[in-house]
Amino acid sequence: MIHVMILEDDPMVREINSRFLGKLSDFKLAKAVPSIKEAQEFLFKSRVDLILLDIYLPKENGIDFLKWLRKEEFETDVILITADKTSNMIQEAFRYGAVDYLIKPFTFNRFKEALDNYKERYYGIKKLDTIEQNELDKYIIKNTLNNEYDNSDNDLEKGINKYTYKIIWKEVEKLVDEYKTAEEISEKSGVARVTVRKYLEFMLKEGKVDKIIEYGKVGRPQHKYKNLT
Incomplete structure (x- = not known):
């Protein structure tokens, strides 16, 4: 059984998340608390x-609590559930080990x-x-940034997830007058560079982006992308 704590100050949201959790097998609500102090005590x-x-x-700030967890070396995983959808906050959450990030309001299906x-x-x-690399990759890739291998949107091909697509496209959409590398878009979106590259190539096939290749004197050539829509 996986023991779960919910740290949420809004009693209504706390109750909704508790009910959602109660619908899932192998999870047990250990405690639902409204403050960091109560969470720490538990x-x-x-x-x-x-x-x-x-x-x-x-x-209080949940990211500060996440940093405290890492400093104190608690063997506890964290999923952020928040209305904050700024790229800086998302990046910081993943830097400190969050395994997923749900933006309010979200559906039960996304929670599940x-x-x-x-x-x-x-x-x-x-x-x-x-564990061998090929087995480990199934867990790393599937659990990184909204489960990109879930083909939950019938309009997208297998291996392309609509949630991840939207996150990356939000940044690509801004690139009207300039080209950016996958690494630069990764920094803005909070999505891993290898994932961004994959989605950019998919958008290229869709005809939504243009790609150029720049060759420098040192190192590999740079692939850069721009919005065409």
Whole structure:
């Protein structure tokens, strides 16, 4: 059983998330708390495998709590559930080890997707003493940035996820007068560079972006992309 804490100051949202969690197998609500102090007190005395964490709390910040968790070396994973959709906040959350990021308001299906992905990785890796790269990649790729291998949008081809597509396109859409590399778009979107490159190539096939290749004196040639729509 995966023990979950919900840290959310809004009692209505806290109740909704608790109900959502109650619909999923293999998850148990260990505690639902409105403040970082209460969360810290509970962590020192009880087991928590996963925390569903809001960012904006009264006079507190969920990212600061995430940093505290890492400093104190708690073996606890975190999924951010927040209305904050700024790229800087998303990047910081992933830098400090968040395994997923849900932007309010979200659907039960997206909530379930995040928890199911987490469960698959949690049990899949835990049961093995060692794991080969090809097996590990299934968990890393599937659980990074909204499960890009979920073909949940019938209008997109297999391997392209609509959530990740929207995140990347939001940045590409701004590139009307200039070309940017996948790395530059990765920094803006918070999505891994290899994933951004894959989606840019898909957008190229769609005819939504243009690509140029710049050759420098040193290093590999740079692939740069611009919005064509």
